Amino acid sequence: MKDKNIQPIRGMSDVLPGQTYLWEYLEDTVRAWLQSYGYLNIRTPILEKTDLFVRSIGETTDIVEKEMYTFTDRLNGESLTLRPEGTASCVRAVLQHNLLYSGPQRLYYTGPMFRHERPQQGRFRQFHQVGVEALGYPGPDIDAEHIIMCERLWNKLGLTGIKLRMNTLGSVDCRARYRERLKKYLTPFGNKLGDSVRNRVERNPLRVLDSKDPALQPIIDGAPRLLDDIDEASRKHFEELQATLRRAGIAFEINPRLVRGLDYYNLTVFEWMSDKLGAQNTVCAGGRYDSLVEQLGGKPAPACGYAMGIERLLALLQEGAAVAQPADVYLVHQGEAADKFALQVAEKLRDSGIRVIVHCGGGSFKSQMKRADSSGARFAVIIGDDEAQAQQASLKPLRESGEQIRTGITEIVDMLRKHHV
């Protein structure tokens, strides 16, 4: 059964009803939270021209070098890629439709992303992100807004143990200068570094800084620090951000080695990490990308944003953070007249906002009652021929004590209302 049937693709999983209520809870909470900060939803295609990601994320990043689902469109030979992240598409769409013409934009998106990595805890080939982007805002005030709003979300969701780490990469020029300096420093260590690391020194030296390889630690510790040689404007930006966060009572740690995996970042970068997730412990990360808009062909515009991993947030939700919402009423019916009447009753109950499952498929009262019970509904409404004859129904509580009562339909609606259904 497992081999003969078609299996899902490795690292891509079905989310079943036993889990989806948690997803829906999270999605609802997140949407309300985003709206409370005035962010507007944007939806872009999942598939884009490969070049969009290569140009925005960076040719020498792991994502572009080995993790993208890229294929050729058979019909016209174009190279297409399933989006590995959302920022590039979002910026592309903003440029396409000149959204910045009418001023800065606060946007968000949610949906699946795709990276061809080996799956493990907290890492999937299809995973889901909520992304938040603010375009056209230059100052550290928006950086601070992003971080403060994250903290609010963790509180709303009841998540604990999530810590903030920040760094600044300086301006684009500053970052480029530092890159060369770092390269100069690292190159002499060539032999000590493995091939892969040496390659990285050549192509993307900043990535060496956040390596976990213990052998590299002494070398990394001795490396020049970007923070020590940052231009005045960048320093001021970072300091203002810190001051705002302190006023908001948000704890953070500055980690000079924090470098993000995507090339487009500059100035502020940050990362929220959990202590409960195993090796993949980043639940949310982002920063500023002031050059990306121009890089993708737009008029220069500052921007910053971040993304969080839905699966990782779900893994942190406390047991019982949300409960599945069963129907209020399971409607049991038997007999020709009862079957017809039951449908009318069900619609009437729904008119009053009551959630009703109508039993389908016939069967004895006993078997129908079993279904009623296992559906989780709080009440059974029972209609046999006797009730149908009298245009009545019987209401039986399934989760609490109380007698079964036979009465008219409007009375049943009233009684259900009294029970806060």
Add this chain to the structure above:
RNA sequence: GUGGACGUAGCUCAAUGGUAGAGUCCCGGAUUGUGAUUCCGGUUGUUGUGGGUUCGAAUCCCAUCGUCCACCCCA
């Protein structure tokens, strides 16, 4: 991409190289129109797949697919 652990009923798991089992779930019944508890009865498998060793393989070997965890990397 590299490494380690693991694949037995829908689910959770047993079974020294000797007939593949339990719990749960599901279905039916316990005075004919009433659930979850209790009691009785019943169904459930190409032991992931393909080879090999053996008189005999769920068990040992090889390959393959998949899952999990870690490396790497990241949300």
